[in-house]
Amino acid sequence: MSRLAKIGDWFEQRLKIDAVVRQTMSHPVPRRSASWFYVFGSAALTVFLLQIFTGIMLALIYVPSAGEAWNSLQFLNHGVPLGWFLRAVHGWGSNFMVAIVLIHMVQVILFGAYKFPRELTWIVGIFLLLMTLGMAFTGQVLRFDQDAYWGLGIGASICGRVPMIGSWVVHLLLGGPIIAGDTLSRFFAFHVFVIPGLLIALVGLHLLLVLKLGINEWPMPGRLVRRSTYIQQYEDTVHKDGMPFVPAAIWKDMIFASIVIASVLACAAFFGPFGPTGQPDPTIVQTVPKPDFFFQWLYALLALLPPAVETPALLIGPVVILGFLILLPFFAGEGEKSWKRRPIAVITIALTAVALGTLTHLASYTPWSPVMGAWSGDPVPVQYLIGRSPLERQGAAIFQGKQCRNCHSIGGSGGLRGPTLDSVAVRKTHAQLVRQVLQGGGNMPAYGKNLNPAEVAALVSFLDTLHPANQPAARDAAATPQRDAEHVTENK
Amino acid sequence: MTEQNTSRRQFFFKLGIFLNGLAALVLATPVVGYLLAPIIRGHGGNYRKWIDLGELDEFPEGQTRLAKYKNPISNRWDGETDDIPCWVRRLQGESFQVFAVNCAHLGCPVRWFPQSGLFMCPCHGGVYYRDGKRASGPPPRALFEYAYKVENGHLMIEGGQLPTLSTTAGLQKRSTGCQG
Numbered sequence: 001m002s003r004l005a006k007i008g009d010w011f012e013q014r015l016k017i018d019a020v021v022r023q024t025m026s027h028p029v030p031r032r033s034a035s036w037f038y039v040f041g042s043a044a045l046t047v048f049l050l051q052i053f054t055g056i057m058l059a060l061i062y063v064p065s066a067g068e069a070w071n072s073l074q075f076l077n078h079g080v081p082l083g084w085f086l087r088a089v090h091g092w093g094s095n096f097m098v099a100i101v102l103i104h105m106v107q108v109i110l111f112g113a114y115k116f117p118r119e120l121t122w123i124v125g126i127f128l129l130l131m132t133l134g135m136a137f138t139g140q141v142l143r144f145d146q147d148a149y150w151g152l153g154i155g156a157s158i159c160g161r162v163p164m165i166g167s168w169v170v171h172l173l174l175g176g177p178i179i180a181g182d183t184l185s186r187f188f189a190f191h192v193f194v195i196p197g198l199l200i201a202l203v204g205l206h207l208l209l210v211l212k213l214g215i216n217e218w219p220m221p222g223r224l225v226r227r228s229t230y231i232q233q234y235e236d237t238v239h240k241d242g243m244p245f246v247p248a249a250i251w252k253d254m255i256f257a258s259i260v261i262a263s264v265l266a267c268a269a270f271f272g273p274f275g276p277t278g279q280p281d282p283t284i285v286q287t288v289p290k291p292d293f294f295f296q297w298l299y300a301l302l303a304l305l306p307p308a309v310e311t312p313a314l315l316i317g318p319v320v321i322l323g324f325l326i327l328l329p330f331f332a333g334e335g336e337k338s339w340k341r342r343p344i345a346v347i348t349i350a351l352t353a354v355a356l357g358t359l360t361h362l363a364s365y366t367p368w369s370p371v372m373g374a375w376s377g378d379p380v381p382v383q384y385l386i387g388r389s390p391l392e393r394q395g396a397a398i399f400q401g402k403q404c405r406n407c408h409s410i411g412g413s414g415g416l417r418g419p420t421l422d423s424v425a426v427r428k429t430h431a432q433l434v435r436q437v438l439q440g441g442g443n444m445p446a447y448g449k450n451l452n453p454a455e456v457a458a459l460v461s462f463l464d465t466l467h468p469a470n471q472p473a474a475r476d477a478a479a480t481p482q483r484d485a486e487h488v489t490e491n492k
Numbered sequence: 493m494t495e496q497n498t499s500r501r502q503f504f505f506k507l508g509i510f511l512n513g514l515a516a517l518v519l520a521t522p523v524v525g526y527l528l529a530p531i532i533r534g535h536g537g538n539y540r541k542w543i544d545l546g547e548l549d550e551f552p553e554g555q556t557r558l559a560k561y562k563n564p565i566s567n568r569w570d571g572e573t574d575d576i577p578c579w580v581r582r583l584q585g586e587s588f589q590v591f592a593v594n595c596a597h598l599g600c601p602v603r604w605f606p607q608s609g610l611f612m613c614p615c616h617g618g619v620y621y622r623d624g625k626r627a628s629g630p631p632p633r634a635l636f637e638y639a640y641k642v643e644n645g646h647l648m649i650e651g652g653q654l655p656t657l658s659t660t661a662g663l664q665k666r667s668t669g670c671q672g
Contacts (some may be wrong), residue, residue, distance in 0.1 A: 027614040067571025149573065153599030153654065154615070160656025167659045177539035177653035178563055180570040282551070283560045285593055285601040288614040302598060303616035307630050368617035368629075372603060403608040417617055445619055445627035450609040472567035 002415070027211060028242030034249035035113070039256035040104035041210075045203065046257040046417060047097040047240035050264065051135075052196065054090040062142070064188035066181040066280070069144035088268035094136050096264050098294045101132045106353075109345055113216035115225045119329035121209040124202050126325050131199045133294070138191035144184055145276035150289035152179045154302075161311045179282075212344045214238060215249075219337035241271050288372070296363035297356045303368040304359075348456030367416035370406040374414040381411030388465060395462025398455050404446065419443055425467040429476045433460045510537070539565060539653040544646050545580065551647065556581040556604050556622065559590075565652050578638060578649065579604055579611070581622065588647065591624050592636040592655045599656065602635065611635065636660055 001009075061080060063072040075158050076083035105125065108114055114122035137155075141148045156179070159169040175182030217237055237280065274292070278284060291299050305313055336342055380396045389394070399405065407417035428436065437456055440446035451459065467473045525532070532540075541564035551557055557582045566574035579591040579602075591611070593601040600615035610627060611620040617629040624635035636655035641648050653659050 065569045065571070066573050067569045070571075138575070150600050150615070153594060156654055157594075157597070157599035157656045160658045160660065166657065167534075168531045170654065170656055170659050171529075171534055171539075174654065175530050177530075177565050177659075178573075178576070179654060180563070180573045181567045185571075266559070279572055281575060282593070282601065283558070283572075283575045283577040284557065285577060285603055287601065289600055299615075303630065305630070307632050310630065325652045339653060354672070369614060370617065370619070372612065372614060375607075401607050403605050406605075407614065443628045445610055445621065447608070449621075 005191075006370065014164055024211060025246040026244040027214070028238040029215045029245050029249050030217040030237050031241045031243055033215050034243055035218065036256070037107055038215065038249070038251050040100055040107055042253040043257050043260045044097060044100045044104055045207075047093055047100060047260060047264065048199065048203065050261060051090065051093045051097060054086050054093060055192070057086050058090055059192065060454060064142070064185060064192075066144065066184045069142065069184060070276055070279050073143065073145075077273060082455075084273050085268060088271070089264060090139075091274040092264050092267040092271070094139055095293060096260060096267075098136055102336075105129060106349055108216075109349060110339040110342075111216055111219050112225070112339075112342070114329045115335075115337060116227050116329070116333045118209070118213055118216065119333060121206060121213065122329050123211065123326055124206045126322070128199065128202055128206060130322075131195050131202070134195050135191065135199070136292065136294055138187045138195065140295075141184070141187040141275065142191055144278050144280050146278040146280060146284065146287045147275070147289050147291065149179060149280040149282060150287065151291055152183060154289075154291075158314055160315060163386055172446065193340035216337075219339070221336070221338040221340045223337070224335050233369055258310055286372075288369075290363075293360070300363040300366075301360040301479035303366070304362075365416075369415070370403075370417050371415040372406060374405040374409075375400050375403040378405060378411075379411040384410065384466070389461070391458050392462045392465055395458035396459065398451070398459045399462055402451065402455075402459075407444075421466055422461065423467050423471065425464050425473040426471050427474060428463075430460060430464055430473045431476060432474075433463050499659075512585050534653070540650055541565065541652050542641075542648045543651055544648055545578075545590070546647065548582075548586070548642065548647055549643055551580050551582040551583050553582050556606065558593075558604070561651070563652060567598075576651070577601070578651070580647065586642045588642075589624060590638040590640050590647075590649045592638065592651075594636060594655050595631060596626070596633045596635060596655075596657070597629070597631040599654070632657070 058076065061072060061083065063069055073087070076087055078084070108122065108125070114125075137151075142154060152174070156170050156173055159173050160166045162169050171177065173183075174180075175186045214234060217234060247336050278287060290296070302310070302314075339346055380400060385393055385396060399410075403416040404421075407415040408419065408421045410421050411415060425435070432454060436442075436444065437451065437459060438446065438448040440448075447456075464473060533567055543561045545559045545561055551559075557580050558577055560577050562574055563570075563574040563576045577593045579593060580589070581589040583589065591602075595602050595613040595615065596617045597613065597616055597618045600613050600618075602611040602618070602620065603614045604611055609622040611622075611624075613619070613629065613631075618631040619627040619629050620631070620635050621627050624637060626634055638649035638651050640650070
């Protein structure tokens with residue numbers, strides 16, 4: 001007997017673990033489930049382990065103090081050899097983890113894996129998703145920069161919309177009256193102790209359930225799940241047509257996990273760490289806060305929801321979605337598993353993906369936000385000034401000076417909050433433009449108090465010129481013909 | 493093993509559970525108080541203090557300027573986060589409006605544009621007029637305003653907490669602006 005085997009024996013005599021390990025490794029999986037579609041759960045677990053490891057590495061340097069956190073991140077980026085790389089791996093690992101957990105969830109829905117008897121596995125999985133998102137948000141807060149500061153402001157403002165106890169919720173979230181040292185300390189505690197602890201416990205439970213109930217078999221159209229017969233059928237399948245998990249199935253998990261880790265490392269090396277952006281000084285109001293990628297759909301949604309439904313949507317929406325997901329295996333726990341015969345599941349996932357994708361895309365160029373520097377940074381296109389009268393050119397200067405450009409683009413630059421004005425004269429008559437400028441409306445502020453009559457005349461005369469050469473300006477059909485003719489010649 | 497013995501053991505087992513429960517309760521009380529401290533500390537207006545924004549001369553009449561102050565409720569380790577900005581609009585004489593920079597929609601910092609007389613928010617497109625009333629976008633109300641007073645030639649405001657729709661206690665309530 002070799003020395004190594006003797007040492008092994010010594011431990012086995014005391015631990016008595018050998019049988020359990022062998023049993024776990026060789027637990028049978030249905031032959032077709034040893035598939036490339038079944039690798040996402042283990043990939044999520046692998047990235048989670050990577051996050052734990054890099055997180056501990058970062059905690060060796062990071063200072064969880066509002067006064068020093070930002071500086072310690074700068075030190076990590078620039079002062080510690082390869083500190084930037086560990087930050088980058090942790091940041092990209094976070095994105096990959098959210099992405100893989102979502103893909104895993106989609107696969108589970110499409111393959112009907114949440115159905116009887118795996119309801120509890122599914123519910124634990126929902127909480128694992130919530131905690132993954134919780135880690136992503138709290139991690140963004142620990143990167144204590146301007147985005148983190150104002151992101152906390154948004155979180156607090158959402159809490160402030162809770163009726164009756166809103167102020168309590170805000171103060172509990174912030175750990176005091178305002179975003180400050182206590183806020184960062186409690187988010188540190190959540191990111192480093194509370195949520196990871198729960199994650200580890202729930203991942204353990206999730207895995208235990210997978211082992212106890214067996215991995216989902218490959219869904220076949222027409223093979224229905226019945227509570228009375230399923231377990232016996234599954235047992236038959238694994239015994240007749242099963243393979244031991246190690247090594248028949250695990251090699252695909254291992255190869256995919258290593259590809260994922262390699263991708264995280266490549267992204268980290270290529271794109272580098274996330275931020276930190278500007279220091280968390282609230283007096284720097286010249287900032288455009290933006291959440292991390294996986295919260296940008298929410299950022300867009302908050303800009304686009306009508307004000308009247310915003311509070312109910314924010315407070316009730318998550319409860320409804322969560323309730324739906326938790327109850328899903330109870331009202332759809334039997335029947336077809338194959339996505340080929342479950343059009344509602346497929347459509348729901350497709351619509352959700354399109355909605356989230358569209359919102360995320362919108363958040364990449366935020367058409368609802370004024371472009372703060374457009375009025376001073378983007379010149380009026382030259383062709384809009386050539387051959388114009390002094391009054392019209394004066395109007396162009398007012399158009400810039402009064403920040404109209406921040407919300408209205410011309411010549412392809414400027415804000416997208418309001419309509420593009422390159423051909424506004426085609427849409428609105430002279431009188432309508434005057435009214436719109438003075439009274440606003442349709443989500444435009446009224447400028448009546450901020451422009452004198454001479455400025456209004458100049459501005460509108462400039463707007464009157466904004467129409468394509470081959471398209472005449474809009475005219476008031478009710479106006480007298482002479483006046484109208486005058487007006488057209490004016491614009492020539 | 494006699495019947496009597498069993499019931500005695502069961503009694504002590506239950507006593508053990510009871511004593512541990514009692515200990516847990518004794519421990520839980522201070523823990524709950526500790527966890528709720530951010531709420532308890534704020535009771536009775538403790539999150540509201542009068543703050544000196546400086547001499548009146550620093551705020552020219554008819555202008556809106558960014559003022560900064562140290563948050564009155566702060567710790568040494570707050571770093572830059574206890575420097576709080578606000579927009580001070582001096583109408584004339586001792587008549588002021590002091591706005592929180594936090595947008596009434598979701599708290600992002602609004603910027604003042606004197607040329608167009610508007611506050612604009614960089615996050616979701618909220619816009620307010622010079623008097624703080626909502627001009628456009630998603631905000632459900634006007635900008636939050638601090639209560640102010642003038643003492644010994646100094647402008648004082650009452651602040652201390654992050655203004656949100658339900659933590660406006662330290663800030664003057666204003667009716668929602670004209671919604672056009």
